[in-house]
Amino acid sequence: MKSLAELAAIKEKMQNKVVMREGSGDIRVVVGMATCGIAAGARPVLNTFVEEVNNQGLSGNVTVTQTGCIGICQYEPVVEIFEAGKEKVTYVKMTSEKAKEVIEKHLKGGNVVEEYTMTNA
Amino acid sequence: MKELSLNILDIAMNSVKAKADTVWVTLTETADTFTMKIADNGCGMKEDFLKTVTDPFSTTRTTRKVGMGIPFLLLAAEQTGGSFEITSKHESEYPDSHGTVTTAVFNKNSIDFTPLGDIVSTVTTLIQGSPDIRWIFKHTMPKGEVSLDTNELKEVLGGVPLDNTEVILWIKGYLEEAYSETE
Numbered sequence: 001m002k003s004l005a006e007l008a009a010i011k012e013k014m015q016n017k018v019v020m021r022e023g024s025g026d027i028r029v030v031v032g033m034a035t036c037g038i039a040a041g042a043r044p045v046l047n048t049f050v051e052e053v054n055n056q057g058l059s060g061n062v063t064v065t066q067t068g069c070i071g072i073c074q075y076e077p078v079v080e081i082f083e084a085g086k087e088k089v090t091y092v093k094m095t096s097e098k099a100k101e102v103i104e105k106h107l108k109g110g111n112v113v114e115e116y117t118m119t120n121a
Numbered sequence: 122m123k124e125l126s127l128n129i130l131d132i133a134m135n136s137v138k139a140k141a142d143t144v145w146v147t148l149t150e151t152a153d154t155f156t157m158k159i160a161d162n163g164c165g166m167k168e169d170f171l172k173t174v175t176d177p178f179s180t181t182r183t184t185r186k187v188g189m190g191i192p193f194l195l196l197a198a199e200q201t202g203g204s205f206e207i208t209s210k211h212e213s214e215y216p217d218s219h220g221t222v223t224t225a226v227f228n229k230n231s232i233d234f235t236p237l238g239d240i241v242s243t244v245t246t247l248i249q250g251s252p253d254i255r256w257i258f259k260h261t262m263p264k265g266e267v268s269l270d271t272n273e274l275k276e277v278l279g280g281v282p283l284d285n286t287e288v289i290l291w292i293k294g295y296l297e298e299a300y301s302e303t304e
Contacts, residue, residue: 002295007277010288014281033250035190038131039122043242050249054286066250068138 027062027107028082029053034069040076041095048096049079052103062107075118081106090118124238125157125227128194130246132159132223135190137251139163139221146244148237148260154203155227155237165211165219174207194225201231241296244269245289252283265303267296 031037031046049064070078075092079099082088089112091102098116105111114120122128129146136144141163149156166174177192195205203226212219227234244258248271259268269292271283278288 002291002298004277007274007288007291010285010291011278011281014285014287015279033130033134033246035131035134035188035193038127038134039189039193043127043130043239043246046246046249047242050286050289054290059286064249066246068134 026084029062029064029107030067030080030082031064032068032070032076032078032080033066034073036069036073037076037078040073040093042077044096045077045079045094045099048099049103052100053107056103056108058103058107072118091116092118122193122197122235125155125197125235126238126240126243128197128225128235129157129159129240130243131190132194133243133247135223136161136163136221137247137254139165141220141254143255143257144247145257146247146259148240150229150260150262152263153229155229155234156224157227158222158224160220160222162220165215165221166209167211167213171207171209175205191223194223197235198225198227200233201228203227203231241293241300244296245293248292249284249289262303267299267303269296 029049031042031049033042033046046064046066053059053062053064067080070080072078072092077094079091079094079102080088081091081102089106091098091113094116098113102113102116105113122131129148133144133146136159139161141161143162145158145160147158147160149158174191175195177189191207198205205226206224207221209221210219240260244256248256252271254271256269256271258270260266274283274288274292281288283289
């Protein structure tokens with residue numbers, strides 16, 4: 001059984017990390033989680049970003065958050081990526097597989113995956 | 122919605138939007154019925170708005186004039202021969218006891234009963250999206266019970282936020298294990 005002791009260990013680890021995190025280059029991944037997004041499959045897309053950002057060691061400068069309806073329900077699941085000093089990138093009709101590709105090429109490699117963006121939909 | 126757990130996620134999002142600080146997600150199963158109850162202490166709704174919420178052309182969203190969340194749940198419950206109820210107290214009239222309770226009862230034996238699906242993902246998604254809310258989750262089944270109160274986790278975590286990914290993954294693992302023990 002998963003124990004609260006494990007959770008306490010996570011706490012110790014994180015408290016040591018906090019200082020290091022401040023001031024790092026921030027990338028924000030925002031997933032639309034209104035009725036339209038949820039019905040179209042946003043939940044697994046969100047969870048893929050949350051888990052993979054952690055697994056790939058990106059959690060230092062990438063935060064994954066949720067938002068309501070972005071207004072383009074026909075293109076859901078929609079993911080927006082905000083990066084300081086760059087234009088917002090909107091990915092549409094996302095899936096877990098596409099999310100993994102975006103993490104690899106865009107978040108890690110710095111190259112926008114044009115074929116999944118709003119402009120190419 | 123392909124899974125009932127997605128309806129649960131969607132309806133609980135209304136509690137987030139109502140600025141609740143505590144949300145109770147209570148699922149109760151018998152051999153024949155599945156009852157979901159989502160209760161919050163958010164701002165609540167006034168009586169005239171409450172009367173219209175089952176109508177798809179009633180919504181709080183500002184990006185368009187259609188709101189499908191509650192109509193979807195109502196349909197999912199009624200198509201199994203179940204029932205749906207929503208009660209609410211608006212903060213202007215009930216300053217000390219405001220909030221909303223949404224209850225849907227499903228007949229599990231109906232061919233139109235939507236399976237629950239990935240309820241663990243729904244709970245972790247809610248906590249990850251709104252870590253400052255106290256989430257009190259309880260799922261009672263004929264063979265056992267799975268429950269989680271984020272306040273208990275916060276006591277252990279001190280200042281480490283609930284939306285920390287490692288914490289979210291711990292919660293996911295914790296719930297998955299708890300469910301496997303009820304099988």
